[in-house]
Amino acid sequence: MFYREAGDFKTSYREDNQTFPIKFDRYRYYSVMFAAFAVVPFLINDYWVNAIFLPFLIYSIAAIGLNILTGYCGQVSLGTGGFMAVGAYGCYKLMTAFPEVSILIHVILAGGVTGMVCVLFGLPSLRIKGFYLAVATLAAQFFLVWLFNRVPWFYNYSASGQINAPERTIFGIAVTGPNTQAWATYLFCLVIVTVCALVARNLTRGMQGRQWMAIRDMDIAAEIIGVNPLKAKISAFAVSGFFVGIAGALLFAVYLGAAEAGDSFGITKSFLVLFMIIIGGLGSIFGSFAGAAFLVLLPVFLKNVLVGWLGWPTDMAAHLEFIIVGALIVIFLIAEPHGLAQLWRVAKEKLRLWPFPH
Amino acid sequence: MLDASDSYVTEDGRTIGAVVMEMKNITLRFGGVVAIKDISFDIREGEIRAIIGPNGAGKSSMLNVISGFYNPQEGQVFYKGKQRPQMRPYQVARQGIARTFQNIALFEGMTVLDNIMTGRLHHTKANIWQQAFWKGKAEAEEVANREVVEKIIDFLEIQSIRKTPVGRLPYGLKKRVELARALAAEPSILLLDEPMAGMNVEEKEDMSRFILDVNDEFGTTIALIEHDMGVVMDLSDRVVVMDYGQKIGDGTPDEVRNNQAVIDAYLGVAHD
Numbered sequence: 116m117f118y119r120e121a122g123d124f125k126t127s128y129r130e131d132n133q134t135f136p137i138k139f140d141r142y143r144y145y146s147v148m149f150a151a152f153a154v155v156p157f158l159i160n161d162y163w164v165n166a167i168f169l170p171f172l173i174y175s176i177a178a179i180g181l182n183i184l185t186g187y188c189g190q191v192s193l194g195t196g197g198f199m200a201v202g203a204y205g206c207y208k209l210m211t212a213f214p215e216v217s218i219l220i221h222v223i224l225a226g227g228v229t230g231m232v233c234v235l236f237g238l239p240s241l242r243i244k245g246f247y248l249a250v251a252t253l254a255a256q257f258f259l260v261w262l263f264n265r266v267p268w269f270y271n272y273s274a275s276g277q278i279n280a281p282e283r284t285i286f287g288i289a290v291t292g293p294n295t296q297a298w299a300t301y302l303f304c305l306v307i308v309t310v311c312a313l314v315a316r317n318l319t320r321g322m323q324g325r326q327w328m329a330i331r332d333m334d335i336a337a338e339i340i341g342v343n344p345l346k347a348k349i350s351a352f353a354v355s356g357f358f359v360g361i362a363g364a365l366l367f368a369v370y371l372g373a374a375e376a377g378d379s380f381g382i383t384k385s386f387l388v389l390f391m392i393i394i395g396g397l398g399s400i401f402g403s404f405a406g407a408a409f410l411v412l413l414p415v416f417l418k419n420v421l422v423g424w425l426g427w428p429t430d431m432a433a434h435l436e437f438i439i440v441g442a443l444i445v446i447f448l449i450a451e452p453h454g455l456a457q458l459w460r461v462a463k464e465k466l467r468l469w470p471f472p473h
Numbered sequence: 474m475l476d477a478s479d480s481y482v483t484e485d486g487r488t489i490g491a492v493v494m495e496m497k498n499i500t501l502r503f504g505g506v507v508a509i510k511d512i513s514f515d516i517r518e519g520e521i522r523a524i525i526g527p528n529g530a531g532k533s534s535m536l537n538v539i540s541g542f543y544n545p546q547e548g549q550v551f552y553k554g555k556q557r558p559q560m561r562p563y564q565v566a567r568q569g570i571a572r573t574f575q576n577i578a579l580f581e582g583m584t585v586l587d588n589i590m591t592g593r594l595h596h597t598k599a600n601i602w603q604q605a606f607w608k609g610k611a612e613a614e615e616v617a618n619r620e621v622v623e624k625i626i627d628f629l630e631i632q633s634i635r636k637t638p639v640g641r642l643p644y645g646l647k648k649r650v651e652l653a654r655a656l657a658a659e660p661s662i663l664l665l666d667e668p669m670a671g672m673n674v675e676e677k678e679d680m681s682r683f684i685l686d687v688n689d690e691f692g693t694t695i696a697l698i699e700h701d702m703g704v705v706m707d708l709s710d711r712v713v714v715m716d717y718g719q720k721i722g723d724g725t726p727d728e729v730r731n732n733q734a735v736i737d738a739y740l741g742v743a744h745d
Contacts (some may be wrong), residue, residue, distance in 0.1 A: 128610070321615060322599070325591045329580050336578035338541060340658065341566035341594045350601060398582065398643040442528040 134316055151305060152280065156298040164297040169370045171411045172304040173362050178391040180358030181313045185389070186397035187319055188351035189331030190240050194233075194252035196384030197259035198356055199378050201229040202363025204269050207278040210291075210368070211271055217252075218283040218290060222307065222364045229360020230353040237352030241345055249416035256385055263376035277375045280368040291368045300369050311358055316400050318354060327351050330397070359388075394447060396456025403453035413440055476731065477515070483710060483721035493612055493694055494539070494662060501534055508534040510718040521688055522696045523705045526715035527738060527739040532698045533575060535715070536664050537697070540572050541565035544545040567595055571660035573651045575667045575698075585650050591627065592657030593618040625653050628690075629683060649683070656687065660678030663687070669704060670692040677701065681708060688701065706730065714738070 116424040125137050131307025135141040158452035159168065177199060184190050210218065236255040263269045270278050289295045290303040318324055326347045338344055367374045374380070376388035387410065395406020403444050414436055421432035451458055477492040494516040501509040516522045523670040524532045537543045539550070541562040550557045552718045554566065569590070569677065580588050596618060599610035626632055629649050634642060641648060648668065655663055668684065669677045682703055687693050697706045713721035714729055716738040722729050730734055 127624075132615060132619070163655070180628045190481060267612050314605045317611075318601070318605050321604045321607070321611055322590075322594060323604050324595045325583070325587055326594065328583050332580035332582050336574065337591075338562045339542075339572060339574075339578070339594055340654065342591075343561075343563050343564045345609070362511055380622050437604075 118439060123309045129348065134320070137343070144230040152302075156302055159301060161297050164301050165370075166415055167411065169304060171408055172301075172308045173370055174388065174391060174403050174411060175308055175406040176365070177310050177359050177362035177388045178395065178407045179311060179400060180355045180360075180362065181388050182392045182395075182397065183315060183327070184351050184355035186392055186399065186402070187324060187331060188327040188348060188355075190237070190348060191245065191249040192252040192355070193249050193382070193389065193433060194196070194236060194255035194259070195359055196380045196382055197256040197386045198229050198359045199234055199366060199384060200263055200380035201232045202360030203355075203367035203374055203380065204263050204278065204376070205360065206228060206368055207271075207365035208269070208283060210283060212279050213441055214281070214283075218285060218368065220305075221283075222368070225259070225364040228359040229363065230356035233352045233356025234349055235357075235358070237349060240348050240352070242396055253382075253385075256382055257360065257415045260380060263380075272426050275375075277373050278367065279373045280371075281366075286455030290304045291372070293372065295369075299424065304365055307361060311361065312400060312404075315354075315358065319400065331398075369428060390444060392454075394444065394454055396459075398455030399454070399456035401459060402454050402456030405459070409455065410440075413443065414456075443467045475505075476590070480518075487519060487689065489520045489710060493518045493553060494548075495549065495551040495634075496535075496539070496580035497549045499538060499545045499550070501538060501543055501545045503552075505594055507718050509538070511548075512715070512718075513719045513722055514686070514720065516696055517696060517711075518694055519692055520694060521708055522694075523682070523712045524696065524698050524715065525702070525705055525712060529612060529717075530715040531718040532715055536572065536666055536696070536698060539565075539659070540570060540664055541663075542632060546547045559573075564574070566658070569658075569661040570657035570664065571658045571662075571670060572664035573648075573655050573666060575670060576596050577621055577644075577647045577651055577717040579651055579654070580640045582638065584655075585631065585642070586622065586626075586635050588650055589622045589653045589657045592619060592654040593622065595658060596621075621659070622653075622657055625656050629653050629656075645672055645679075648672070648680065652680075652687075654681065656691075656693075659691075660693065662694045662696060665695060667698050667700065669699060669701055684708060 123135055123136075125136065132137070133141075134146050150177070154200060154289075155168070161265050177195060181192060181195050184192050202225045206221050209221040209224055213325070215222070236252060236279040240250045243251060262275065270276055273279075280291045282289050282294060284290065285303065288299045326337070328340045329340070329342050330344060330347045337347070351405075363380065367379070371379060391406035392403060392409050393406070395404070396402025417436045417439055418432060421427050422429055423437060427435075478493070479663045480488055482488050483530045492515045495513075496515070497513050497697050499509055499512050500507070512535070524535060528534050535551060538545050541564065544559050550616050578588065580591065583591075597614050601608040603611040626635060631646065631649055631653065634646060634650075639647065642650065652665075653657065665684070672680065684697070685693060685708065688695055697709070709726060711724060711725055712722070712729045713720060714732070714735045721734040721738055722732040724732070
């Protein structure tokens with residue numbers, strides 16, 4: 116009824132190319148952005164930021180990064196945790212070496228460094244595909260974690276082997292370190308997420324995205340119409356690494372505050388982000404957000420229900436949580452293998468015709 | 474006999490230009506199997522050139538040599554008067570040679586529009602930074618490419634399926650989308666590998682009309698492989714006949730039809 120294309124005519128290709136061609140979608144997007152920037156910062160407290168908003172925002176960036184590589188370009192990667200560690204340690208080294216430079220620049224540079232490392236480990240993708248590539252990136256995961264644990268230069272020879280984020284400010288307001296305000300860290304991450312999502316969307320809707328998808332869908336045909344497979348795959352690894360590195364830097368500097376490669380960036384991180392994009396929907400920016408939200412919110416939600424409402428002991432609830440999350444993932448994948456993004460698309464198609472069935 | 478640079482006018486009034494591509498003594502082996510044996514032929518600008526032959530004659534291998542998939546062990550390929558060095562397929566595509574495949578090779582996960590837009594790759598100059606921020610060349614080129622693509626969509630009469638994912642389309646339409654993607658590159662030579670395989674009579678008629686129209690309106694040189702003799706004889710200006718990797722005939726449809734070696738290859742020879 117209210118969600119429809121009829122009467123919403125496009126008179127230029129520019130209008131037809133926009134991200135949200137349907138008017139209702141566009142206003143929904145504007146209102147979400149308005150709420151995120153102008154309403155949420157005034158309402159949230161430490162619990163909301165630390166339990167929900169920061170992990171959601173940061174994992175969204177990581178999921179967008181992995182989605183570009185796996186969902187758009189078809190190159191499976193199990194090295195996300197390792198690449199996030201590169202971002203985190205890169206950011207840490209930059210923060211401690213150049214304390215006078217803005218943290219924002221450090222985060223972006225950390226992304227750039229991760230992009231380069233990602234390209235290096237992506238080089239085998241030119242010869243191997245599928246499971247074999249997944250195993251090659253798995254090697255990256257273990258190697259990088261080993262490297263950051265074993266070479267003291269990376270953690271500045273600290274006795275604990277941990278890295279700790281020093282206090283850094285933007286416009287005089289602390290965003291890292293122990294004395295941060297909830298709204299400041301939230302807004303800092305939100306701005307970066309917004310820019311990352313816009314860049315990812317622009318890249319994937321244009322010629323670069325088409326090259327990636329062409330390689331994913333049929334690499335022989337892609338080459339015959341002129342896609343250079345080397346350039347396409349390497350650029351996917353670079354862009355993906357950039358986003359994953361930014362996510363790693365934020366996770367360490369803003370969210371955790373202190374990190375140790377094996378604990379914070381182990382293989383479980385790689386799988387977590389991979390599950391996010393599979394559940395959210397491969398090859399969809401919206402899916403990256405949906406998947407991140409699902410896997411961040413579900414444990415919090417279950418914990419609140421089991422402990423808060425039913426009054427079960429915490430340890431039992433924690434174990435049950437694992438079982439329920441696992442079972443839900445399996446059920447979900449059977450019911451909708453194309454993820455939340457596909458559910459969303461189907462819902463929108465139904466809405467266009469509602470209340471009529473055809 | 475014509476020279477390489479001569480041009481002539483066909484009965485139906487189209488001008489056939491000079492030789493644009495020449496294959497000289499091409500030999501292609503896969504281990505001990507000789508797929509193509511010492512074949513030479515040329516393709517003239519603006520003509521429709523057919524390659525025919527029984528199954529396993531080496532027609533598709535020949536097309537793969539032209540489009541750079543296979544590198545022949547012997548022989549040279551001349552393109553626009555220059556000998557072509559060994560190239561990867563994407564470099565060949567960049568030179569203005571587009572092709573379709575025998576079994577459809579579309580990007581199933583993308584919409585029809587995106588598939589055809591991918592064909593515009595070489596007419597896109599915006600770098601990754603401009604694309605990331607959708608500024609500068611990126612947006613202008615996207616719109617310019619879209620205009621060209623829309624013309625092709627109109628031409629091939631696929632307006633209604635513009636935004637449909639390719640995976641949902643029936644076979645005949647997929648073939649048409651694949652042709653559209655090849656056309657979007659504005660190629661100087663268009664290679665069609667069995668464009669009518671598996672089609673019914675009406676679909677074949679449609680496709681024949683499109684091939685003739687492409688040749689007529691855009692002046693595109695077309696080289697095609699096809700098994701339907703009626704179609705080949707009607708469409709093409711000149712025909713190469715292959716059998717067991719060798720060339721057994723070359724000429725106008727009428728010449729080929731009356732060539733004894735060709736008749737033997739298709740109908741078989743009596744054993745003495």
